[in-house]
Amino acid sequence: MPRREPFSRNLIWILIALWLVVTLFPFLWVLSLSVRTPKEVFTAILLPKTIRLANYLEAWSKFGFTLLFRNSVLVSLSSVAVTVFISALAGYGFSKFRLKGGSFLFHLILSGVMIPPVAVVIPLFVFMKRLGLFNSYPSVIIPYIVFGLPVSTFIFKSYIQNVSNDILDAARIDGCGELGIFLRILLPIIKPAVATVTIFTFMTNWNEFLLAVIFLHDKGLYTLPLGMSVFVGQYSAPWQLIGAGVVISIAPVLALFFVLQNQFIRGLTAGAVRG
Amino acid sequence: MRTHRFAGYLFILPALLFFLAFLVYPLLHTVYLSLTEWAGFDLKKITFVGFDNFKLIPPDWIFWKAMRNTFYFVVGTTVFLNLFGLGLALFLNNSTRFTHVVRTLVFIPVLLSPVIVGVMWSRIFDPFGVLNQILEKLGLIQTPIFWLGAKNMALVSIIGATVWQWVGYDMVLYLTGLQQIPEELYEAAMIDGANRWQMFRRVTVPLLKGVATMVILLNFIGGVRIFDLVYVMTKGGPNHNTEVLATHLYEVAFWFNKMGYASVISVIILAISLVFAYLRSRLMSEEKA
Structure with missing residues (x-):
């Protein structure tokens, strides 16, 4: 060479x-x-x-990691589950049905990648207050779902486009309903795309800070990054405990990364290759 | 292509509804709110004031400082991320076990929350932190440097921590670009007697231009949004010398409750993002053509 x-x-x-x-x-x-x-x-x-x-x-109890991990897992998993499900549905709709205005709607959703969350925090704040959701899990879960949609829909659409129509048609002839086709035939085929989207959105939400710091005020709701930032600043925690806290927060992510390196690298850079 | 059109619409409906309700609507609402005045907690007292909020921009020296810092941050991070990212990609563009391990290690910081990165690097940059310790041991400095406390060092330090975190990301994108260059081009160049520099100059550089432009724009778009690291490391200080657009917006909105004026800043951030996004989509369609 x-x-x-x-x-x-x-x-x-x-x-x-x-x-x-x-x-x-x-x-x-x-x-x-x-x-x-x-x-x-x-x-x-x-x-x-x-x-x-x-x-x-000492760090574990002082920072309250049990709660931080529980909140982060809850917020990240629930938002990822919804994003994956509805963007996979949309990807199927956009790629396998001839829809009037479909291309426009697809590009509309895709254009969401351009919008930085910071540009909409104030109306979201108003919205959450009005709905009575401010300072609750849904106040971050909902934005996380939405900001994950553009890239995820794009990935699913591109992936599902390459799935052969014959398989879907065969199921249709066998009398399978459209939702049944999606759930039983398509979902198992598109597992790699599900993995990519899951990792991408999960890591984004797991690490998210801006929306969390604006919407979550009760200590009991703090996610991992929010908790770390608040506790480190507030109590001027001793350095050795900050060190332990950092190690505790990154250990699970690193462990997952070493098991699934390639999926992680593909998933995390997925946001860059949409077009 | 299926013709069960109705079912097709049902499939895209949930995503579309979420998108319209929680992104498009808030976006339009931002523009409206920028024309109103209200104190954050009483939502019933929103009054329409036209362009009055926009008139607050020129005399707001913190805004202009934030604008300038965001600009320096975007340019500084983009330059070094691309320099190091491309450099590493070039060096590591072969698949031995060793380069694979190095690539994986360089990618690790990309996984972390910027908050954690900020917490780590604030301690490293602390006057009593390990960076000064090392520099003192090496005899390079006599008195500690106030990395995050000094007017002209704070932004540089934050740029440093950002570059440390995201180099692996740019590296992976450049590697993808390098791997798309057909091997035959290098072989042909070699047969023609090209040396390594000429191969780099005449084959690699021109074929990497598309990827480079994409990476640079992505770094721009990411840079304009910078919030977490600044918030955690300096809160915009000292004396607003690391204030960026997003931290200024946060303060105006959630510390001083000037929501109308904060919406103006939102609109400005949005406008800047849209310019870059437009450039990017232009680029993408050129690539395809």
Whole structure:
């Protein structure tokens, strides 16, 4: 294979090694911070003399991680479930039915990717207040569903377009209803698209902060990012506990990522390739 | 193509309703609210004031500072993200076990919530944080640098943390672009006696232009929205030197309850986003043609 890059090999390895250090150092440092005794917080650079795992227990109860995880799981899973279901339905409608105005409606939904959530927070705030949903799970779940729709609908439409009509027709001849075809025939075929959309929307919602900080005021409703930001700022928490808190918050995501690397990379960059 | 048209409409209906009710309607409502005045908590007292709110923009020095900072942030992050993202993609564009591992590691920060990234990097940038510790050990500085507390360092530090987080994202997009360049072009260039620099200049660069423009626009669009990292790391400080459009909007709306004026800022953010989005769709249709 001909070499493509216009640089010398040694220079390349040095630069890559340098960037790896830059990428990984913050993680290693936080990991080290998370097991330090209060005495060593500001003295050690990477290797503390004594390791104090009790920091994790303390951080867990101080930040209230049980509740934060429960809220984040609840909010993310429910919004993802709805987004996946209704955007898959829409993807099927847009790709396998000849609809008058279908192309217009599809591009209308797709144009939603251009709208930054920050541009609509104020009317959403008014809306949620009027509906009496302000400061409740639905006040973030609903926007999460909507902001996930454009990319998800696009992914499903593109994927379902390539599903052969013969399979669907065969089911139709066998007397299967349209919804039955969708649920029993199509859904199993489009599993890879479901995976991509699930990862993309789940990670977006799991990490979301702006809407959470505006709509969720009760501590009992805080999601993981909101809780971390509030607690770290409010109580000027000791650094070793912040370190442990960071490790606790990113550990589940990292674990999932290492199991499903390729799906994650495909899912997270899915937002870029819509056209 | 099916002809069961009615069923087709039923399939797109739920998505369409959600979309119209919770995105299109609020969007139009923003524009309306920007022409009104009301204090955030009494929704019944919304009064129409025409363009009065827009007149508040010119004398609002914080807004202009936020505008300038957002601009610096967008340009700064886009330049370095593309430089490093493309660089890494070029270096790692072969499928050995080693490059695969490196790519995976570089991608990890993309998974994190910007809030967590902000929490981590605020400690790293703290005057007593590890960055100053290292620089002192190396003898590069004598007194600690106030990364997030100094007027001219704070925005640079936030740009640094953003680049750290998103480089893996740009890298993956560039890798996808590189992998679409047919191998034969490099082989032909080699037969013609091209050296590596010429191959890069004459084959890689022209064929990567489309991807590069897309990545740059995506970075722009993302940059205009920046909120989380600034909110967590500096809250816009010191003295508004890291204030960006979204944090200014947040303060005006939810600290000072000036919802009408905040809607004006929404409309401006929306307008900027739409310009980039328009450029992007133009680009996409050119690509297809």
